Amino acid sequence: MDVPARNTRQEGQVWDRLARVADPELDEPITDMGFVERVAIVGREAVEVDFRLPTYWCSPNFAFLMADGIRREVGSLPWVRRVRVRLHDHMFAERVNNGVNEAQDFADIFRELSDGDDLDAVRAKFEEKAFQRRQECLIEALVAEGFPASGIVAMTLADLDAHAFADTAAAAQKPRYRALLLELGLAWGSDDLAFRRYDGSAITEAGFAEHMAALRAVRINMEFNGALCRGLQGTRYKEVDRSGKEPELVDFILGRVPPRADRPGQTMTN
C-alpha cells in the first residue's frame, strides 16, 4: 500500500477512536462538538492530535479528562506506539499538555488543578450523569410512544434490545445506554431490568415520576452546558456556517469568514 493511502486509512481509524471520547460535562463525542482540530500520522506509528475547547476558561478537569481519553483511545489502536495530544488556547494548556504527554505526572497535575480530587472520582461523577442522561432520553421516548410507567420499570434488557425507537435521539442513545449499563454491571443478561438507578436500585412504578424529575434536572444542567459550548465554540473559532449557505452580513460582523487556518495555534504560557 502506498503511503497516502495508508495514512488515510490510519487517520480514519484514529477518528473512529476519537468519536468514543466524550466531553464529560455534556456526554457528547468530542468529534461531534468540533473540538478536534487536527489529526496527523507521523511515520508509521505515531499520532498527533490537536484539540481545543469553547473557552479559555473551561474547567481544567474537563480538559484533562478529554486529553486523557484521547490518549487512551488512540493509544489502544494496535499500530500506535506514540500519541502526542495537544490542547490549544486554554489557560492551562501547557499544564494539561505536559501531563498528558507524560512530561510530568498526569495524576499529580490533575490533583493540583482540581483541589485534590483524583481523576477516577471525577470520572465517576460524570459517568453517573451520562448514565442518567442516556436513560432519560430512552424513557422519555417510551413515554411519548405511550408506554405506561408500570411497563417501563418492568422492561428487560431483551425487551429493550427488541424495541426499535422511532425517535432519532433515542435510537442514537440506545447503544450508548446499553454499553454503559453493562459496563457498570447494572445488567448482565437478557432477563435483567433495562432501567435501574445508577446506584443499582430498582425503579418502582410509584417512584417513577420522582425518578424522572431527578433525571430531568440532570439533563437541564447538561443541556445548558451543551448549548453554551456549541454557541461559544462556534463564536470563538469563527467557523464558517457549514449548512451550505452563503455567508450573511452577520458572518462578516462577527469576522466568521476567514478560514480556520488564519487562527494562531500558539498555546498560552503562564
Next chain:
Amino acid sequence: MYKTPDGKEIFVIDGHIHFWDGSPENQANIHGKQFIECFYAYHTALSPKEQLWEKSKFEKYSEDDLYRDLFIDGPDDMAIIQTTVLSDFYKTGFGCIQRATDMAARAKDRFIVNGSFDPRDGEKALEYIHFMKETYDITGVKMYTAEWNGASKGWRLDDPQAYRCFELCEKLGIKNIHVHKGPTIIPLNKDAFDVHDVDHAATDFQGLNWIVEHCGLPRLDDFCWIAVQETNVYGGLAVALPFIHGRPRYFAEVIAELLFWVGEDKILFGSDYAIWTPQWLVDKFWNFELPEDIKQERGVDLTPEIKEKILGLNAAKLYNIDIEAKRKAFAQSPVQIAAE
C-alpha cells in the same frame, strides 16, 4: 415601562446590568482579553442575529448607548448596576462603582449601583465596605467568588473572612447580596461557582437577601434545593432568559423548575446588559407561554401576573422601591439623550 399588547403598563426593574470597560487599552493581560471575548461569545451565541453588536462596541460602549438600550429603545424603568472589578485582569477595573456612579448621575433615580468587595483583602475589605456605604450609600453588593486575587483563584461565601464582611453589611443595611453562580468557567478551583456555600451563608445571615445570579446554572437542581430550604434566597434570570430565543422549550423547562421549587415571588428579571439588551428579552418573555405538557408535569403556569412580579415587583420589594411614586416621577422626566 413595557406596554403589553392589551395596553397594560408593566414596571420593569432590570436586576442585573453592567457598565464595563473591556477595551484592549484597559486589558492588563491575556486573561482580560479572554474574559471579554468569553462575554462576547455569550452575546453572539444567544442573541437574535439582528441584535448583534460589533466587537469594538461591545468591549466599551458609551453612556448614551446604555441609556438608549435600557430606557429609550428598551423597556427598563430602573436598572441595578452590578460591580465586577476583576482588578487582576483590567488596569482600571472591568466594571467599577465610581465609573458606574458617574454614568448614572444623569438619571440617579433610575439606577441602583451595587458595590463589590473581596473578603480576602481582610481588614481592607471591611474598610472598603464602610467607604462604599459612606460614599455611595450602597444597599447591595455583587459577589464574584471565582475572582482571582494574587495566588488565590477563588473563595467561598462561608469563609470566615467573608462572614466578617457580611456581618458588617448587615450592620450597615447593605441587605442585598447578589452572588454570581453561573456557567463553569474557571478560575483554578474545580468549581468556584458551586452553589452549596450559599446554603450556609443564607442560613447564617437570615437578615440578608441572597440573590443567586444565573440561578446556579448549570447546577439548577442544587440551587433549587437550596432555595426551597432558605426563605431568603432568590434567583436571577440573567443568562437563563436569553435561551427563550434559540431554545424556547429549554427555557420553558428551566422556568418551570424555578416556579415549582423557588416560587413566583423569588425570581428576578435581569438582562445582563450589555451581554444582552432588555428590549427583545422582555418582549419575548411577555409573549412566552409554557407548553401545555410542561405545565401539566410541574403543575405551574407563567401567567401575566407572575410575569409582572418577575419583571419588577419582586425586585421592588428587595430594594424598597415605591413603584407608584416612581411611575409618577418618570412620567414627568423621561430619559433623553442628545440627538446624534
